[in-house]
Amino acid sequence: MFKAAIRVNKITTVAQLRGSSLHAQRHDITGKARVREGAEPGFGLAWSKAENDRDYLAAFRAHKAELKAGERKGAPIALQALCVVSPEWVEKAGDLHDPDNPHNRQLFDQAKAWAESWAGAGSVFGSRLDLDEKGGAVVDLMIAPVRASRGKPVISTNKAMGEVKALTGERNEYSALQTSWADWCRDTLDAGIVRGTRKEITRRQHLSPETYGAVMDKARESLSEAPQRLLEQLKVAELSEDATQTLSDLLTLKVEINRHKALGRDYEPPEGGERLDEVYEGQTNNPWTVINAVRHGAQRIYDTAGRLGLDIMSYWGDSYEAGRDFFPELSDRMHLAAVLAKCGNFMARAEQMVKHALNPDAPKHDLKSLWPQEAHGEVERHEINLGLVVPQQEHSITDRRGVEIELDEGNEKERDVGIAHDTGHSI
Known part of the structure; x- marks a missing residue:
């Protein structure tokens, strides 16, 4: 069949x-x-x-x-x-x-x-x-x-x-x-x-055609034989503590890469111990207790990449060469760059929103001043490179060319099908 x-x-x-x-x-x-x-x-x-x-x-x-x-x-x-x-x-x-x-x-x-x-x-x-x-x-x-x-x-x-x-x-x-x-x-x-x-x-x-193609490739492949062979090899392998940690880090990032391939703009960093929408004024005198709890999941991925020598700055500009030894496929490195940007962006947003929630009378911190500062703007750049979003400065062909417009049908409203809105975590 x-x-x-x-x-x-x-x-x-x-x-x-x-x-x-x-x-x-x-x-x-x-x-x-x-x-x-x-x-x-x-x-x-x-x-x-x-x-x-x-x-x-x-x-x-x-x-x-x-x-x-x-x-x-x-x-x-x-x-x-x-x-x-x-x-x-x-x-x-x-x-x-x-x-x-x-x-x-x-x-x-x-x-x-x-x-x-x-x-x-x-x-x-x-x-x-x-x-x-x-x-x-x-x-x-x-x-x-x-x-x-x-x-x-x-x-x-x-x-x-x-x-x-x-x-x-x-x-x-x-x-x-x-x-x-x-x-x-x-x-x-x-x-x-x-x-x-x-x-x-x-x-x-909300998958772009390109991301959907990668998902379909995975669906076509057999998912049983290769993992089973790997498990059998790991059972008999003698690995040092460092090698075991590296393998663990590699698999952790591979999980996030595959999640990003499947979810595209709907990807969210792993959840922490608390959610941003659960933060309330006066919860604690130490904002970092809440900040670290909220962004624990994203921080874990960011730190895991750091142990392999990778971070947001590794993919600054349009180069995706960093991490080739661990991830030979260019597609994997592109999705990893997007994962790190999104995790970093969430970490900065978590600090900004928690501090504001606990002290709403104080001026709100500028997102660009919070670590990792490089995350600001990098999410969209990598999504553009992956084909998940088009640059916002582009205008529709109708507006640019002055084509005659008919407005007689109210049911011709756009539905967001191909490109999703980045909702992120609850704030």
Whole structure:
């Protein structure tokens, strides 16, 4: 039995299209990190409405010109859909990374056909099946459905998704897309393909496509044999005290790296003995008793990295070389940098908020003056590098280009799907 899964993100800005193009062309750090050893970057199947099959911004502009479509202010301009099937289904017909494998060809063609079956003919302006990564069996689609509004063609993702919901009878649009894709796969690819369970498909909401790709890679791998072999080796290994401590530190950080890969912007440092929202005035005369309790979990991760010679400053600038001996994969080091930045930021925030809660009449401490001072601003920088967020100075294509706007539909409100808000710990 094989499974089908899908992940959909709403694209709201030109910056996101540009970032997706850079990732598809392997020009960004995350894209480079995804390429498996020995593979040619950008190798795979690709098509778009632009001259460059991986230039989604140019393809989007060509799509709008072809359909003479406008946009609505504040509404999504496109959908990015990751159409997934079990890699074992592709491997039934040949190598997972072979572009001539008939199952790869079928998956690539049918993903586009599926999207246009509900979004409309010509609604897909870009598609690709990456064959340069460790994993496979994932088609990345760029979709901009067009619907009539006051007699004019307008991009409307919400209308198209609402129509899928009505057809499937699911309670929300995203469940409807899951069901629709699984049904299509069963009808066109293999009768043995079924809808993946909701937990297996979604994991957590608010993953960027790049982070979701890493999560899907992990889901594809066998999780039993390698850990078992490692446990057997550890049982008979004679390790010194220092070696045991190093191994313990390495595994602790590896857990946090994997958590960050899975959760993206929803990642939070491990909890301490108290929560920030439990701090109250007059609890203690010594604020550090509370501060240390609140940030104990984050401090533990920060100190663990310190014993391996790593901290926030190790990843200052755009270099992610520090820690290569411990974490050979660039992706691991990028996520570790984000973990350390978030732990450091929480530690500084904990000191700021506890001191203010215990002495509200005193001026609030400037976050930039609290240790580790370097954490301020580093969280967003690493999230941008990981593709979890786009720079805030970018504006939407509607505002930048002065496209004619229709405001007749109140249901075209953006839902935060692809990029999560960083809520952090309770304060």
